Structure formats: structure tokens, C-alpha cells
Amino acid sequence: MSTRAPAATHAPARLEVLPALDGLRGVAAGLVVLTHAAFLTGFGTTGGLAGHLLARGDFGVSIFFALSGFLLHRGLAHHLEATGRVDALAYAARRFARIVPAYWLALAAVVVATRPDVGVWVLNALALHIYAPDAVIASFGQAWSIATELSFYAALPLAVVLLERVRRGRPSRPLVLLVVALVVTSLLPLVTGPADFGEDLLVERWLPWRAPHFLIGMICAEALRAPDHPVARGLSRLARDPVGCLAVAAAAYLASTTPVAGSLTLDPAHGVALLLRTGLATVVAAALVVPLTLGPTSGLSRVLSRPAVRWLGVVSYGLFLWHLPVFTALYAVTGAEFFRGGLAPLLAAGVPISLLLAFLSHQLVEVPGSRLTSRLLAHRRQRRERHERDEHDAQRTLEERRAETAG
Numbered sequence: 001m002s003t004r005a006p007a008a009t010h011a012p013a014r015l016e017v018l019p020a021l022d023g024l025r026g027v028a029a030g031l032v033v034l035t036h037a038a039f040l041t042g043f044g045t046t047g048g049l050a051g052h053l054l055a056r057g058d059f060g061v062s063i064f065f066a067l068s069g070f071l072l073h074r075g076l077a078h079h080l081e082a083t084g085r086v087d088a089l090a091y092a093a094r095r096f097a098r099i100v101p102a103y104w105l106a107l108a109a110v111v112v113a114t115r116p117d118v119g120v121w122v123l124n125a126l127a128l129h130i131y132a133p134d135a136v137i138a139s140f141g142q143a144w145s146i147a148t149e150l151s152f153y154a155a156l157p158l159a160v161v162l163l164e165r166v167r168r169g170r171p172s173r174p175l176v177l178l179v180v181a182l183v184v185t186s187l188l189p190l191v192t193g194p195a196d197f198g199e200d201l202l203v204e205r206w207l208p209w210r211a212p213h214f215l216i217g218m219i220c221a222e223a224l225r226a227p228d229h230p231v232a233r234g235l236s237r238l239a240r241d242p243v244g245c246l247a248v249a250a251a252a253y254l255a256s257t258t259p260v261a262g263s264l265t266l267d268p269a270h271g272v273a274l275l276l277r278t279g280l281a282t283v284v285a286a287a288l289v290v291p292l293t294l295g296p297t298s299g300l301s302r303v304l305s306r307p308a309v310r311w312l313g314v315v316s317y318g319l320f321l322w323h324l325p326v327f328t329a330l331y332a333v334t335g336a337e338f339f340r341g342g343l344a345p346l347l348a349a350g351v352p353i354s355l356l357l358a359f360l361s362h363q364l365v366e367v368p369g370s371r372l373t374s375r376l377l378a379h380r381r382q383r384r385e386r387h388e389r390d391e392h393d394a395q396r397t398l399e400e401r402r403a404e405t406a407g
Contacts (some may be wrong), residue, residue, distance in 0.1 A: 015078055020292045021067055023304025026312030028067075031060030032142065033323045033354070037346050040327055042339035044264055052257040054343075055264040059253065059281045061145045062213040064320075066285035068149060069217025070293055076160040077221065086157045090377050095153045097373035099317075102365045103127075103146055106321040110140045113329065130202040139328035142320060144205050151207040152214050163222075172229040175222040178215055179231055185211040186282065189274035204268055204278075212282040220293045239295030246300065249287035256280040317366065318358030326354045 035057025038044035044055035080086050104125065111121045120135050127147040129135040136144060163174035188209055203209065223232035238245060255261070261277040262269030269277050292301055303309065312319075327350045331338060 015074065018292060019310055020301040020304035021071070022313030023306065023309035024063065024288060024292060024313070025067055025316045026309055026314075027304070028060035028063035029312065029316035029319045031057035031063075032320060033057075033351065034347075035060070036142065036324050036327060037343055037350070039266070040331070040338060041341050041343045041346055043343040047343070049257075052264055053253070056253060056256045056261075059256065059284050062210075062281040062285045063288060064145065065149070065152070065210060065213035066217040066289045068152065069214035070220050070289060071217070072153070072156055073160060073218040074221040074224070076157060077164070077225065080160060080164055086161055088157050090380075091157060092153075093373050093377060094370070095150075097369040098366065099146065099150065099153075101369045102318060102321060102361050103143070105361065105365055106318075106325065107140060107143070110137055110325050113325070114139060130205055136202070139325050142324050144202055148205055148207055148210050155207070159218075172226040172232075175219065175226045175229050175231055178219045178222055182212055182215040182219065182282075185209075185215065186279055187275070189269075189271060189278060202268075204274055209274075209278065212278060213285055216282060216286045217289060217293075220289060223294055235290055235294050239291045239293075242291040242295060242298040242300040245287040245291045249284045252280045252283040252287065256284075315355065315358040315362045318361035319354055321361065322357040323350065323354040326350045326357065 034054050035044070038047065038051055038054035038057070043051045045051060047054070076086055076091065107121070107124055111124075114137060116124075116137055120129070120137065123129040123132050123135045124137060124140065124143065127143075127150050129137075130144045130147045163177065166173045166177065185208060188211075189204075207214075219231075220235065223229070223235050226232050227236065256277060257264070260273065261280060262273035268274075291298065292304070295301075327346060330336075330346065330350055
């Protein structure tokens with residue numbers, strides 16, 4: 001099963017490993033943990049400026065999306081250039097192994113603890129819960145982003161193949177198209193939004209409304225392939241100033257805590273407020289991802305590449321999955337009232353437990369699943385190569401016999 005594009009004429013160089021991206025993923029996970037702790041304790045709305053800053057920690061999800069856009073687009077485009085095709089089955093298997101088993105394990109724990117209706121947990125298991133009313137489990141509410149991420153996974157191979165087709169003779173065309181897509185999707189909240197689909201649906205979290213975050217990463221990946229285009233050169237100049245990028249990220253993040261970006265609670269934003277909130281999240285993600293993917297080694301990249309920070313990035317998926325169920329369980333065990341209590345005690349009790357569960361999830365579920373998938377795909381590749389060799393040998397034998405007969 002593969003999606004084909006024009007055959008490659010040469011194999012590209014090996015992809016560069018960027019360890020700082022692991023660290024950035026850890027920072028993003030930390031932001032999400034802090035924002036949920038602030039929400040559950042009420043600190044996000046009662047804690048002054050500090051609370052307002054923590055209330056926008058959901059921008060960490062935007063950073064996750066931008067990282068996915070860069071890494072997955074870069075990997076698929078690299079494979080397509082090297083082989084002339086996208087192996088959709090291998091891609092889907094790797095994404096499934098990376099995301100779904102750990103997700104199902106955390107969901108199973110939540111289902112056992114909360115006993116939702118069968119229809120609700122089935123929708124969550126299929127990652128379709130954001131498309132149905134009242135299907136989000138409160139103690140697993142962060143899982144909306146898994147559904148959005150999976151929809152991006154499904155769309156990406158086709159997008160990469162189409163971009164490769166329009167690249168013919170013009171290496172910069174995909175970059176231009178992605179920039180246009182970024183502008184168009186960023187303006188989507190002005191055209192349609194939650195009010196058009198129903199307030200009980202998480203429309204603003206569907207892929208079209210979150211596309212700008214993924215597109216930032218995809219644009220960075222394409223900028224590496226068309227470095228002479230003005231957009232790529234502009235991004236490269238920005239990437240060489242990581243301090244300036246951090247200042248832009250900080251300014252955009254601070255602006256997002258003001259009323260122009262909508263409520264600091266879970267209430268959905270509309271129209272201009274949704275446009276500004278999404279746009280500011282896009283700016284924050286871009287200002288962090290651009291210098292780490294397109295710029296030289298810097299103080300920022302060195303800090304994010306430190307072992308402790310990278311380790312947090314390695315277990316970030318498990319931390320993302322487990323922290324909210326753990327926080328909710330602590331409230332249930334202690335009998336505390338939601339939106340009351342101290343932020344520090346919740347973090348002090350909940351973060352170590354969440355990190356332990358994240359580590360166990362990584363070691364016992366994520367790593368074994370990925371290794372098994374890699375072995376199965378390697379075996380499949382070897383069988384395919386043997387089959388192709390056998391076909392080649394048979395064809396050559398047939399041609400030799402025809403030549404002998406003709407002679």
C-alpha cells in the first residue's frame with residue numbers, strides 16, 4: 001500500500017537529528033500540566049497575572065502540533081524524495097504504535113474510574129469524541145488534541161504527495177502554497193466557527209481551525225528544501241536571532257492573557273477573539289520552532305538539549321496523558337472541592353505521580369510497541385525486496401531464453 005509521486009532522481013542526505021526539539025516538547029508538556037493545575041484550583045482566574053499566564057498554558061498544545069508538522073512532513077518528504085513513494089502502511093503503523101496503545105491504556109484507567117456511558121468511551125477510544133456532543137470525559141479532557149493530531153496524520157501523506165507533484169521544476173512552490181494555506185486557515189474563525197455547528201461541539205479544536213499550528217512546522221520543513229526562496233531566507237534570518245524570537249514569543253503569550261483573546265476559562269472563543277487566540281498561539285509556536293529547526297546552535301538549543309530537559313520531552317506523551325486523570329483522582333481521594341485549594345500542593349502531589357506513570361508508559365508501552373512495529377516493518381520490507389529480486393531474476397531469465405531462441 002503506497003501513495004506514489006514522480007520517481008526521485010537521487011537520494012537525499014540523512015536527516016539531521018535535532019535534540020533540542022525533544023526539550024521543547026518537554027516544555028510544551030509542562031505548560032499543559034500547569035494550565036490544567038491552574039484551572040482545577042481556580043488559580044487561573046484568581047491568581048492575578050501569574051494565574052493569567054498559567055491559564056494560557058494550553059498553547060503548549062500548539063507547540064506540539066508545530067513539532068508534529070515539522071518532523072512528520074520532513075520525514076515523509078525525505079522518504080518520498082528518496083524512493084518516489086510514500087509507504088502509507090508503514091507510516092500508519094508507526095503512528096499507531098506511537099500514539100494509540102498508550103492512549104488506550106490511559107483511557108482504560110479513566111473509564112474504570114469514571115464509568116462513562118458505553119457510547120462515550122467508544123467515541124473516545126476511536127478518537128472521535130470531539131465530533132459528538134457531550135462525549136468528552138472531564139478527567140480526560142486533554143485528549144481532544146489526540147483526535148486533532150490523528151486527523152492531521154490522516155491528511156498529511158496526501159498533502160505531501162500533492163506538494164511533491166507541484167514541485168516539478170519549481171522547488172519553492174510547496175513553500176508558497178503552505179504559506180497561502182497558513183493565511184487562509186488563520187482567517188477561518190472570521191468565516192465560521194462554533195456558533196455555526198453548535199456550542200456543544202468542540203469545533204474550534206477540529207483540524208481546520210488548528211491547521212495554522214501544524215502548518216508552521218510544515219513551512220519550516222519546506223524552508224529547508226527551498227532555502228533560496230524569500231520566505232525561507234526571512235525565516236533563516238529570524239532563526240539566527242533566538243533571543244529576538246523568545247521576545248516575540250513572550251510578547252505574544254502575554255497578549256493572549258488579555259481580554260482580546262477571549263476568556264481565560266474553558267469557554268469557547270468566537271470570531272475575532274478566536275482569530276486572535278489562534279493567531280497568538282501560532283506566533284508563540286513559530287517563534288520557538290523556527291530558531292530550533294532553521295537556526296544555528298544557540299544558547300536556547302543547548303539548554304533544551306540538556307539531558308534532564310530532553311528526558312522530560314521523551315516522557316512528555318505519557319505526562320500529557322496521565323496528569324489530568326491523576327489531578328482529578330487526587331481531588332476525589334482527598335475530598336477537596338474543585339476550583340479551590342492550593343496550586344502548589346496539587347503540583348507537588350500530582351506531578352511526581354504523573355511522571356512515574358509517564359515513565360512506565362514509555363518503557364512498558366511506547367518503546368516496546370515501536371520496536372515491535374519496526375521489526376514487523378523490517379520483515380515486510382525484506383519480503384518485498386526478495387519478491388522484487390525474484391521478479392527481476394525471472395524477467396532476466398526470460399529475456400535470456402528469448403535471446404537464445406532468437407539466436
